[in-house]
Amino acid sequence: MANGINGINGMNGTATKLSVIESKGAKAIPSGNQHAISLLVNNRPGVLIRIALVFNRRGYNIESLVVSPAHNGKFSRMNITASGEPKTLEQIIKQLNKLIDVIHAKDHTDEVTVEKELALIKVNCPSDKRTEILQIAEHFKSQTVDLSESTLMLQVTGSTEKLDAMEMMLDKYGIKEMVRTGKIIMARGSADT
Amino acid sequence: MANKTCTGAEALIHCIHQHGVEYIFGHPGGAAIPIFDALVDSPIKFILTRHEQGATHMADGMARATGKAGVVLVTSGPGATNTITGIMTAAMDSVPMIVITGQTIQSMLGLDAFQEADVVGISYPAVKHSYLVRNVNDIPRIIKEAFHIAETGRPGPVLIDIPKDVSGAVFEPNYNVEIDLPGYSIPTHGDTAQIARCADFLAKAKKPLLLVGHGAVISDAGRALKLLAEKLQIPVVNTLLGKGGFPETHELNLGMLGMHGTAYANKAVADCDLIMSIGSRWDDRICGKYAAFCPDAVKIHIDIDPAEIGKMIKPDCSIVGDARLVLEELLSMARKGDTEDWLAQCRKWRKQFPLKYGKQGGLKAQYVLDEIYRISKGKAIVTTDVGQHQMWAAQFYKTDSRFHWISSGGAGTMGFGMPAAIGAQFARPDALVIAVVGDGGFQMTLSELATAAVNKLPIKILIINNKYLGMVRQWQALFFENRYSGVDLEGNPNFVKLAEAYGMKGFRIKRNADVSKTLAAALAYNDGPCIIEAEVEKEDNVFPMIPAGSAISEMVLEAPKKAMAKPVGST
Ligand SMILES: Cc1ncc(C[n+]2csc(CCOP(=O)(O)OP(=O)(O)O)c2C)c(N)n1
Ligand SMILES: [Mg+2]
Numbered sequence: 011m012a013n014g015i016n017g018i019n020g021m022n023g024t025a026t027k028l029s030v031i032e033s034k035g036a037k038a039i040p041s042g043n044q045h046a047i048s049l050l051v052n053n054r055p056g057v058l059i060r061i062a063l064v065f066n067r068r069g070y071n072i073e074s075l076v077v078s079p080a081h082n083g084k085f086s087r088m089n090i091t092a093s094g095e096p097k098t099l100e101q102i103i104k105q106l107n108k109l110i111d112v113i114h115a116k117d118h119t120d121e122v123t124v125e126k127e128l129a130l131i132k133v134n135c136p137s138d139k140r141t142e143i144l145q146i147a148e149h150f151k152s153q154t155v156d157l158s159e160s161t162l163m164l165q166v167t168g169s170t171e172k173l174d175a176m177e178m179m180l181d182k183y184g185i186k187e188m189v190r191t192g193k194i195i196m197a198r199g200s201a202d203t
Numbered sequence: 204m205a206n207k208t209c210t211g212a213e214a215l216i217h218c219i220h221q222h223g224v225e226y227i228f229g230h231p232g233g234a235a236i237p238i239f240d241a242l243v244d245s246p247i248k249f250i251l252t253r254h255e256q257g258a259t260h261m262a263d264g265m266a267r268a269t270g271k272a273g274v275v276l277v278t279s280g281p282g283a284t285n286t287i288t289g290i291m292t293a294a295m296d297s298v299p300m301i302v303i304t305g306q307t308i309q310s311m312l313g314l315d316a317f318q319e320a321d322v323v324g325i326s327y328p329a330v331k332h333s334y335l336v337r338n339v340n341d342i343p344r345i346i347k348e349a350f351h352i353a354e355t356g357r358p359g360p361v362l363i364d365i366p367k368d369v370s371g372a373v374f375e376p377n378y379n380v381e382i383d384l385p386g387y388s389i390p391t392h393g394d395t396a397q398i399a400r401c402a403d404f405l406a407k408a409k410k411p412l413l414l415v416g417h418g419a420v421i422s423d424a425g426r427a428l429k430l431l432a433e434k435l436q437i438p439v440v441n442t443l444l445g446k447g448g449f450p451e452t453h454e455l456n457l458g459m460l461g462m463h464g465t466a467y468a469n470k471a472v473a474d475c476d477l478i479m480s481i482g483s484r485w486d487d488r489i490c491g492k493y494a495a496f497c498p499d500a501v502k503i504h505i506d507i508d509p510a511e512i513g514k515m516i517k518p519d520c521s522i523v524g525d526a527r528l529v530l531e532e533l534l535s536m537a538r539k540g541d542t543e544d545w546l547a548q549c550r551k552w553r554k555q556f557p558l559k560y561g562k563q564g565g566l567k568a569q570y571v572l573d574e575i576y577r578i579s580k581g582k583a584i585v586t587t588d589v590g591q592h593q594m595w596a597a598q599f600y601k602t603d604s605r606f607h608w609i610s611s612g613g614a615g616t617m618g619f620g621m622p623a624a625i626g627a628q629f630a631r632p633d634a635l636v637i638a639v640v641g642d643g644g645f646q647m648t649l650s651e652l653a654t655a656a657v658n659k660l661p662i663k664i665l666i667i668n669n670k671y672l673g674m675v676r677q678w679q680a681l682f683f684e685n686r687y688s689g690v691d692l693e694g695n696p697n698f699v700k701l702a703e704a705y706g707m708k709g710f711r712i713k714r715n716a717d718v719s720k721t722l723a724a725a726l727a728y729n730d731g732p733c734i735i736e737a738e739v740e741k742e743d744n745v746f747p748m749i750p751a752g753s754a755i756s757e758m759v760l761e762a763p764k765k766a767m768a769k770p771v772g773s774t
Binding site: 063085100104105107108112114 | 328332387509
């Protein structure tokens, strides 16, 4: 069952096969109604839609969704950030766990986990602003991945809050485009995610 | 083990037969032809229905009469979409069912091919699980998994969509396969510590009450339940689908609770100091206004589905597990409290607020049902449709044993009753099967009269003909100042003549004086199905009634003099 994708994914440590369905503007700083959910699911067609329906039926908006093959390619990992009524979340988690294709679903809100996100930001960058912008980039430990006469593309990784902050700093130069992967989560220590 | 080659369809039918299936209900079409071809040489009997919805309700009726999955086979596109109501009906009531749909060939999937419908996509919210079979080699495993999923844990419908090139493919099947369901586990025994806590609560309670739901029926908890209730001397109420989980003629039974439950059951619910649900999901039909539901009583919840715990009611003690196994363990720990005064109170309510109906005037549906209960000695398997007649049947046809009450509860699907009776009669050929239906709902699936007639099934179809969509009319009468809208069934056929048109026997009851004689004759008639049309009073209403979304204490026992406030509950 194991496929090639899994090997690549496991080895270099970065998610090379990420599909991001939706990534809302990062202006919305995670509020009390934002939840970080992780799932281990069968790596099969149709699984995503079953999961999405559980959220949809109970009025939850999926803010970001990351799907990648798990280390064992028979399964996939899903990380979902979603917003909605906290009291509905317990029911959503239970309904997710009820799905035959879901091995387990967990809510990590308010838990100690490692959370990372990656963003590509294309910012307007006339030559006279280049130094200034590169200073900001350096501050956030981001990398320049593309450069043109009038634009600069930066790659930044880290917490959602860090990415939000960098976005805010770059806003005044004019962000032409931005893509964010959405949050990926892993439990610290020997605990299972 | 070496196997001969065969088609995917042949392997499919072989696997279904191996599982012990005797009947498949359905309707053919192009995309399912290879599967129908495989049926020709199979010992499985195929029952041709006149509409795919009928097939699903027949499979459902068979499942509810046996506890085993009913099987449906239909073609793609419209054939497949016609099963959706039946699938949803089964899902809402936790009924095991396998629905096999033909599908266009894989290379045409997603290209709007003739009779292509994304039935897997359409049915997601209504199934326990579903499969689109893409590889013929997967058929033995998928069939094994499908029955396992449908019949275990909290049962439910499983849909299997099979493209024609898969059912038609020739291969060498390996039947010796394991199921592969890492995400599926079935709760069995409950947590012993919680069961012990539950026993403590029960011993302390002065006014305890057992609430029996469909889960108790499904898990065959009846014996343990009876021993427990008798040992602890606790009264019992049941939901509409819990009928048969605990004998309704037992002295501890107070009958059905909820919207149209008995007054004494509802009074006991409103007044108890402990209520223990065994396989009920605290549905809005029984709880009414949640904020006002037994606010001071200890609530205990036993359910096999963890998602039910805390969904509607926050329990003080919950046990996830199979109802029978949990009750058996509880039985050994439970200690009797002092319930004598409480039982005396319940007996008093029963005397004070009996189920009643007027004996004067036109023919009363309640009287007809009371009589059919008496004449059949309460031994019949009763299926119902949805509406006033369903509630009256639930009130007056007391159910004493498992698998004898078959009614669409969660979905409330009109058109369910008669096809469900067909399925039940196939499953239990020697049983007396009575379908109690309304003149409205019956017409939604009446084409299945042909299925009943051609198979000479001796089902008794009792049509409670009030010439109205009675239950809706009742709401309009009580809450909408008698402004009747869309409820007049003008244009009903002559149901006795309709029976004759299908070569069936028809009986008609018009007067109180005819009831016993005609019912006795109809029940004695066994040369195939018969219709008994009871022309009842047109504008009678079902009582007691707790308006939707109201507290149990707001129960009304008889027609109020003035108009009532519009209910706040959804339906
Ligand atoms: C398929 C479907 N459509 C609509 C309804 C809403 N509904 C509930 S009861 C009822 C009236 C049923 O009328 P009838 O079958 O004559 O039974 P009665 O209430 O008169 O006994 C209706 C329309 C339903 N439950 N199911
Ligand atoms: Mg009617």
